[in-house]
Amino acid sequence: MSIRLLVCDDSGFARKQLIKALPPDWNFQISQAANGLEGLEVIRKGHGDVVLLDLTMPEMDGYGVLQAIRDEGLQARVVVVSGDVQEQAVQRVLGLGALAFLQKPVDPLDLRKTLREHGLYKPAVAKPAATPAAEPATQASVAIPVAEAPNAEQVSALQDLSKIGFRDTFREITNVAMGRAGALLARVLNVFVKLPIPNVNIFEVGELSMALADAQRGGAVSAVCQGYISGGIAGEALLIFHDSSFRDIAKLMQHEGEVDNNTQLELLMDLSSLLIGACLNGFAEQLDIRFSQGHPIILGQHCNFDDLLRVNQTRWKKTLAVELSYSIEHHSVNFDLLFLFTEDSVPRLQHKIQYLME
Template sequence: MATAIPLLICDDSSMARKQLMRSLPANWPFRVSQADNGLDGLDAIRAGRGEIVLLDLTMPRLDGFGVLTRMREEGLQADVIVVSGDIQQEAIRRALALGARSFIRKPADPADLEAALLALGRPLPTDAAALLRSDMSLPAVGFRDAFREVANIAMGRAAELLARVLGVFIRLPVPNVNILEVGELHMALLDAQGSQQVSAICQGYIGSGIAGEALLIFHDSEIDDVARLLNHQASSSPLELQLDLAAIVIGACLNGLSEQLGMQLSSGHPLVLGQHCTIGELIRLNRGRWKRTLAVEISYSLEDHDIKFDLMLLFTEDSVPVLQKKIDFLIN
């Protein structure tokens, strides 16, 4: 009988871990372990539970780059396949330079995963050793976790496009997903930007029973720096620059959501919600726009630049049951 291969799936999303377990080739004798952050993942590798590691890049406590760096520093031996929604060319280059054997974009295609496993050069099993995985328990996945993973992949698509346009590396967070009352939404906006002066662009979207608004918030102090990265024409106004960036980020993010959920979202014309004001003023000017909402908060920061954009996707309360049905289809 073939010897079981210790395989570790290190990803903060239970949905991503479940998808990867389902995508593993059936004729490989894996003994699967799971970790939901980089520090626990390192402990599992040290304990011998990860001869092969399927590693996410965007995680809390310690990200995938940090895991690869620590493995190199400690001399930990494992074949790492990065499976990530961060598909920037620089992210791929860095992961491979740090020792990853290959890179697969999320959501992982089973054929791509099998090809990456075969490329490790391990001998193929010759018996029905897949039975070793017959009792492998798939993680439970809730709506919030699943939708956060969908948003994470969409966020990565937008970052890849933004990175190419600006010529920089975009640092990505774990998205925040919450159902918020209007007062809680106002607090989230205040926490995101504090008392600095900001400008905000809003773009509505609708389709397949889903509706909402995407809100992109800029610090006024950073607009000139962004203009220099874009080599923007001197005749272009800061507002034109903000509208250009909103089209890039919001459009790519909505396309990423649409692709995963099997729907088509049509977006309206961008609107200026406020310029050169505090978040408190922005809320006061637009108090009637937002009610109870499913809010996805994503912060993009540019490496080696003091520049950050906050993107919030605000889905109407009526959209939530439709989204839950679409997410249930992905989960099950």
């Protein structure tokens, strides 16, 4: 009997990776959804016996889908595949009824093992070679690996995803890097970090202020900048921290005493070292490169975001901007992490990720 499989992820590139990782000898009919609401409708129509579900999506996230499946008593067996690798994220999805959690980018062997363990997939076994007359008749049969060529359903689904662009692919790479950084921050502070959907765009610096208007919430900000470079790929990372968040983050980092300017500088440097380094490592691992990082510098303290950009606009000019707006659950802590790749870096990045897109 054919399994009705749903792959639900807002990234076409992520869906393509998952579909390529599926066992080619698995008998399934595949549907795709680009957000939680679309996915839920597919499940309600009975086309989601098995669901491979992302967590960070627009319209409705994976947690919302799992909650709706439980509340409505829908028949769907869910394996979460996400870049949000926080321990609390894993425990929450299992508590909501997910069968298992796999981290992105998914390993095909881990996916097959998980599907087998939960009775969703049974590998095809070829007939063993004829037993020689001299051998006992009770000789155990031997499983012969099946061919790894994609089956018809995989081929059709991959053809539908044949025109995935650079922006979608790089956004998914960012999503994985962001999740690694969020998980590290969650462990250090013993909190749950609310991860955003990354924004990836190419801007003139004059457009950057308008595009990042959300970074101005809460009034004054303070910012740290750190450069990075690797074989034709270069840029600067900015941690923009909202001044209203300093008191809460000081408590989480177990600082005692007054939160003065020196303390705020220490907190900024500690956070920037942790987050920027973890994100860059996530980028580097996926792109098979190694970044050299410069020393962090203070761009400004207690200033308006527009002023911060205006003072530094000659540094950035046209840029590939990656925006991540983090927050911490149950705490008044908000900060933005920006990666501003130079215009000259884009062709090199396109070349590096081309093999991932194919």
